[in-house]
Amino acid sequence: MTASSRPQPAPIDHPNVFDALRLPVLRRIARWRWGRLVFQPPLLAVAVLLMYDGFTGPQNAAQNLATVVPWVHYRGLVIVALLLVGNLFCMGCPFMLPRTLAKRFSLPGRRFPQFLRGKWLAIAGLFTLFFLYEWLDFWASPWLTAWVIAFYFVASFALEAFFSESAFCKYVCPLGTFNFVYSTVSPLQIRAKDTDICRTCVGKECINGSYSPQPLILIDHIGVNGEPDKTHSHDAKGTPGCGTLLFAPQMQSSMDCTLCLDCVRACPHDNVGLLARAPGSELLNPDALPRRYDMAFLLIALAFMGLVNAFGMVPPVYDLLQQIADSLGLTALGWSNTAIEAVALGLVFVVGGLLLPIALSLLAASAGRALTRTRKRDSLRVALASFAPAFVPIGFGFWAAHYGFHFLIGFLTIIPVFQNFLLDHRIAGFGQPNWALGGISDLSVIGLIQTVFVLGGFLWSMMIAQRTALRLYRRQGMLGFLPWALLLTAMMLASLWLFAQPMEMRGTVFD
C-alpha cells in the first residue's frame, strides 16, 4: 500500500474514543522496545512443551498436551479473543521469535514475488491445513501435531530469512489468515489517532521504521521536520516498521494486522492507538478492503470451509465418503483405506470448500447485477467483492459454534493432562489426574450456545448484505439483496442441520 493509493479517513483524535494503549500496563508494553517479549517467550515455551510431549509423551490424544492444547483450548480461546479484543494470538505468536532472529541475522532480503502477493496462497494454505487435519486426523495424533508445530517454525524462519517483508504472516500463514479475516469483527483496531499529524510527518516511521536492518522504503535517519527526532534512536536500537506493510493513517481494516505494535513503537509522535470502534464496522465500509477476487473468495470460502470442516465431524460424512468411494470404484482398486479416504474426502473438501463458494457467490453476484440491471455499470468482480464482507459474521458464527463445542465440552481437560505430564516426568506435587474433568456436559446448553452463534452471525451477515445492496442499488436494493439473502439463508439452514448432528468429542477422554 502506498501513501497515495487510499483515501485518508477523517481525523479521529476525540477524547471519547477509547484507546486500549492508554491503559497503564498496556501503554508501557506498547512503547517498550522489547514489549513483544512479554508475550512471545511464554508462548514459545508452550510451543516447545507441546512438541516435546507430542514427540515423547503418551500417544493417546486425550492425554497429551500436543493435541489437547491446540485443538481444544487454542481454537476456543482464539474465538473469544477475536470477539472481545482482536488478533491477540498473532500479537504473542511464538513463531515470530525465530522469525525475528531470521530478520536480524539474514542478508537483506528480496520482496516476495509479485504474482504471489495476494490471498491465493493463504486460501490454499487454509484449505490444505483443514483437509490434512481431517484426513490425517491431526486431532488424534500428538506426534503429527508436534510435526505441524515444528513445520511452522521452519516455514516462518525460512520465509523471513529470504524475504524483506513479513511474507509468512501476510501471504502464507493459515492461522494468521484466519485471525486476519475474523479480526474484522473485533471491537479494537490499530489506527492513527490524528491524521493531520501524519500529513506533516516526514519519516512515516510507522511503516518505514525508526530503524530497520532491511528497510522497505529507506527513510531512516530522517527525523521530524528534517531534524533527527529526540524520542527514537535511528540506529540498530530503533524499531522496524510495519512488517505487513500497513500504513497507520490509511488503515481502515484490521486485515493483515498482527497487532505486533511495531507501528506504535516506531511512531515518533505517539500517534498510533488501539482504538475502539463498533464491532465489524469495517465490513460496512466499501473502502476498507481491496475489491479483488482473491480477497473476496478468501472471505466467502472461509465461511464455506467452516461448514465443510464441521461436516467432517458428523456421522453422515462417513456414509457420503463410502458412497463416493463405491461410485468411483475406489474400493475395487485395492488401495489402502487412507488413500481411498484421501480421494473421497479431498473431493468433499474441494467441492464444499472451494467450488461451491466460488460458483454460488459468482451466481449470486451475476443474479444481483441482472435483477438490478447494473451489468454495464458494475463488473462481476465489483459486485462480488462488495458483498464478500457479508460472509464474515456468518463464517465467524460457524467457526465459533464448531470450536466453541470442543472448548466448552473439554476446557478443564488441560488439568489432568498437565498433571499426567508432570507425573510422567516424575515432577510430584500436583496429585493424580482426575480424567473425569471435562467442561460443560449438558449438550443442550452447548447446542443453545452454538445456535446463538450461528443465528447471530447469520442476522449480522444479512444486515451487512442488505445495507450493501441498498448502497449499491438504491431503489432496486431489495432485488439486489435477494440472491445473497437466499445464499446466506441456505448456509444458515445447512449449519443448523450440521450442528444438530452428534459431533465427535475430540481431545477429550470421551473420544
Ligand code: SF4
Ligand atoms: S509515524 Fe506516526 S505520525 Fe508519522 S505517519 Fe505514521 S502514524 Fe502518522
Ligand code: SF4
Ligand atoms: S506494525 Fe503493522 S501489523 Fe503491527 S500493529 Fe502496526 S499495523 Fe498492525
